[in-house]
Amino acid sequence: MDQSITFTEKDQLKAKPESVQLGFGKYFTDYMFEMDYSLEKGWHDPRIAPYAPVALDPAAMIFHYGQEVFEGLKAYRAKDGRILLFRPEKNMKRMNQSCARLNIPKIDGKFVIKAIKKLVAIEKDWVPTEPGQSLYIRPFIIGTEPFLGVHPSGSYKLLVICSPVGSYFGRNTKPVKIYVEDEFVRAVKGGVGFAKTSGNYAASLRAQTKAEELGFDQVLWLDGVEHKYIEEVGSMNIFFKVDGEVWTPELDGSILPGITRDSVLELLKKWGVPVKEKKISVKKLFKKAEKQKLEEVFGTGTAAVISPVGFLKWEDRVVKVANGETGKLSKKLYETLTGIQNGTIKDDMGWTQEVVAASTSDAAAEPAGTPDVVSEAAVTE
Amino acid sequence: MDQSITFTEKDQLKAKPESVQLGFGKYFTDYMFEMDYSLEKGWHDPRIAPYAPVALDPAAMIFHYGQEVFEGLKAYRAKDGRILLFRPEKNMKRMNQSCARLNIPKIDGKFVIKAIKKLVAIEKDWVPTEPGQSLYIRPFIIGTEPFLGVHPSGSYKLLVICSPVGSYFGRNTKPVKIYVEDEFVRAVKGGVGFAKTSGNYAASLRAQTKAEELGFDQVLWLDGVEHKYIEEVGSMNIFFKVDGEVWTPELDGSILPGITRDSVLELLKKWGVPVKEKKISVKKLFKKAEKQKLEEVFGTGTAAVISPVGFLKWEDRVVKVANGETGKLSKKLYETLTGIQNGTIKDDMGWTQEVVAASTSDAAAEPAGTPDVVSEAAVTE
Ligand SMILES: Cc1ncc(COP(=O)(O)O)c(C=O)c1O
Ligand SMILES: Cc1ncc(COP(=O)(O)O)c(C=O)c1O
Numbered sequence: 172m173d174q175s176i177t178f179t180e181k182d183q184l185k186a187k188p189e190s191v192q193l194g195f196g197k198y199f200t201d202y203m204f205e206m207d208y209s210l211e212k213g214w215h216d217p218r219i220a221p222y223a224p225v226a227l228d229p230a231a232m233i234f235h236y237g238q239e240v241f242e243g244l245k246a247y248r249a250k251d252g253r254i255l256l257f258r259p260e261k262n263m264k265r266m267n268q269s270c271a272r273l274n275i276p277k278i279d280g281k282f283v284i285k286a287i288k289k290l291v292a293i294e295k296d297w298v299p300t301e302p303g304q305s306l307y308i309r310p311f312i313i314g315t316e317p318f319l320g321v322h323p324s325g326s327y328k329l330l331v332i333c334s335p336v337g338s339y340f341g342r343n344t345k346p347v348k349i350y351v352e353d354e355f356v357r358a359v360k361g362g363v364g365f366a367k368t369s370g371n372y373a374a375s376l377r378a379q380t381k382a383e384e385l386g387f388d389q390v391l392w393l394d395g396v397e398h399k400y401i402e403e404v405g406s407m408n409i410f411f412k413v414d415g416e417v418w419t420p421e422l423d424g425s426i427l428p429g430i431t432r433d434s435v436l437e438l439l440k441k442w443g444v445p446v447k448e449k450k451i452s453v454k455k456l457f458k459k460a461e462k463q464k465l466e467e468v469f470g471t472g473t474a475a476v477i478s479p480v481g482f483l484k485w486e487d488r489v490v491k492v493a494n495g496e497t498g499k500l501s502k503k504l505y506e507t508l509t510g511i512q513n514g515t516i517k518d519d520m521g522w523t524q525e526v527v528a529a530s531t532s533d534a535a536a537e538p539a540g541t542p543d544v545v546s547e548a549a550v551t552e
Numbered sequence: 553m554d555q556s557i558t559f560t561e562k563d564q565l566k567a568k569p570e571s572v573q574l575g576f577g578k579y580f581t582d583y584m585f586e587m588d589y590s591l592e593k594g595w596h597d598p599r600i601a602p603y604a605p606v607a608l609d610p611a612a613m614i615f616h617y618g619q620e621v622f623e624g625l626k627a628y629r630a631k632d633g634r635i636l637l638f639r640p641e642k643n644m645k646r647m648n649q650s651c652a653r654l655n656i657p658k659i660d661g662k663f664v665i666k667a668i669k670k671l672v673a674i675e676k677d678w679v680p681t682e683p684g685q686s687l688y689i690r691p692f693i694i695g696t697e698p699f700l701g702v703h704p705s706g707s708y709k710l711l712v713i714c715s716p717v718g719s720y721f722g723r724n725t726k727p728v729k730i731y732v733e734d735e736f737v738r739a740v741k742g743g744v745g746f747a748k749t750s751g752n753y754a755a756s757l758r759a760q761t762k763a764e765e766l767g768f769d770q771v772l773w774l775d776g777v778e779h780k781y782i783e784e785v786g787s788m789n790i791f792f793k794v795d796g797e798v799w800t801p802e803l804d805g806s807i808l809p810g811i812t813r814d815s816v817l818e819l820l821k822k823w824g825v826p827v828k829e830k831k832i833s834v835k836k837l838f839k840k841a842e843k844q845k846l847e848e849v850f851g852t853g854t855a856a857v858i859s860p861v862g863f864l865k866w867e868d869r870v871v872k873v874a875n876g877e878t879g880k881l882s883k884k885l886y887e888t889l890t891g892i893q894n895g896t897i898k899d900d901m902g903w904t905q906e907v908v909a910a911s912t913s914d915a916a917a918e919p920a921g922t923p924d925v926v927s928e929a930a931v932t933e
Contacts, residue, residue: 197699224609225608229711235750236753311615318577319576361735362738362739372702374743396776406702
């Protein structure tokens, strides 16, 4: 896509929240990126404009037939002032895989990364400075055609919004408690489980609230066919360290191919830790646990990075993992990943991309690769 | 709910489309019903106001986690001028079942029916007069809280919009061609298949476009576990007349409990036609067909009422049903149902509810059971 991104500047920026207040996904920055799709023009009119309500016809497809895909990535602030993105090209690739499943026209991933970099550069003062905090970036596409009838939309809107975030689970260090769901099903092969689309999350709410009522943090899903094999957690992939070996469920079409999952697999291989992507029977896993062979369990995801699991419940069986503490490998993975993300560890994997260069506090700094911006703002403060 | 519905009147009504242009779901009337939900107030502020865009925060739950339910029903115009609804209490009951699955707060079904009647009474000139045409009514609820994190929304909006419609399939009488999908899956037990929620339809688009590319009208879904048992069509339940007996898949959690399906079952029982709700193996069905025992196939749904199926394809097997024509039972069911809906057949099932009384063309006519309306309109035309 060879289009310039217009920028409409605000007169009055929002007050920024205190870093202790952040939580997750509650505050939104001053601007958003937006572009539209029509059958005639394709993706067009890319623009950065003040964060504002989206006005849609009440018959818009998104309200009725759920044609939607989204992504989640983060911008991290390094000690030297640089702002870094982590493997954004992977998010764009996955977004296009989701689009293909949901009949949504593909995007030009490179162009959207440029747009995200431009947006983050404009919002750089919103990127939090405290350890463990970051700017969460949410690109999403919605079908907008006003039409009642089950057909792919003829028009779409892509938006990117940003939220400064702290820890996803509200506390940083305590391992989470996980509940194996055996009644509700999230996804099944042939369905949309591998796509990042809103319907998967809507379907998960009942089980999630049930888990919370029972005193657990998250649901561990089983496969939809036999209810025997472990799939993933609400918004994380899952790993088990069993007798010195690391296992994670294979990608078979019903779980999300996590970017943190992929990064963990690469790190483990690099470190020479034996690792297997495979079908994992919950029964066998609990047997291993009961024989004291289950050494560590952790979830992986952009929001929480590495989330150690301290307790697992399945039917009437409860297992305490690593004595309810964070395991050694979980800790090493967390420190390595966040170190690369924050620029404190040298990125020899080539995973980070610079949005804002080192020690730049002057607004004029233009990172490499930022697209041309045509300013529409009449007045600057 | 004991609240009065406010009415904000427009100065200038829209031009109505010609009846031949109608199609399905393309035109929308002048007004919509709307009410909001908050944790503090519950459902509140019910109002009828001009049809207009809905403005939502870009972080609203509907755009990310798909918390949505909807319904579809119709208002029919009788020859004597009456306007009738068909079993609206069933739609409200199903909507609440969908709400329960999607963690959406329940609605007061009686109150929403009152609101729908009020809206339809106001829009009575939009109810088409030609045979086979009607006013399609779409109530839907969306999660509106601006928050990124997989949790039930704290706020919701219920809207009801109306669209004058003709035939759903674009032509009235020709039996449809149906394709048995064996790769993609719509829903699985434990999931949200029985709920009328947007994600189910998003998941169905790929298969639907594939079927259309192959020259078929609709997809016939198989179960998500074994890919062996027949479930339903894109937006219809399915019936088979086999050797004098009528079969339809049983409700087991993965298919929508259709109101037309229920009405057909009741009529068949009343008529003494042997009928079974059961697991139907696609293999056995095709064997019956190949032995000339498959006499009729028809879909049932609010949009198309009864939709005869003329061709079925599964893997490399194609079956022509009832010589590609409309079968006798399909025809009788269609005529009975539309007769009751249009008031030409006496409704001894108690299925219809009057919105506007006979031969009323004066705007002042107030049907029984309409809630009080507080007019906010300053100027009436
Ligand atoms: C269902 C699901 N699984 C796994 C993940 C982890 O994916 P990633 O590591 O790319 O954030 C997420 C979150 O993004 C998710 O929503
Ligand atoms: C998936 C699905 N199945 C069946 C039906 C038929 O249901 P009803 O007869 O209530 O319209 C519909 C349409 O409403 C539907 O969307």
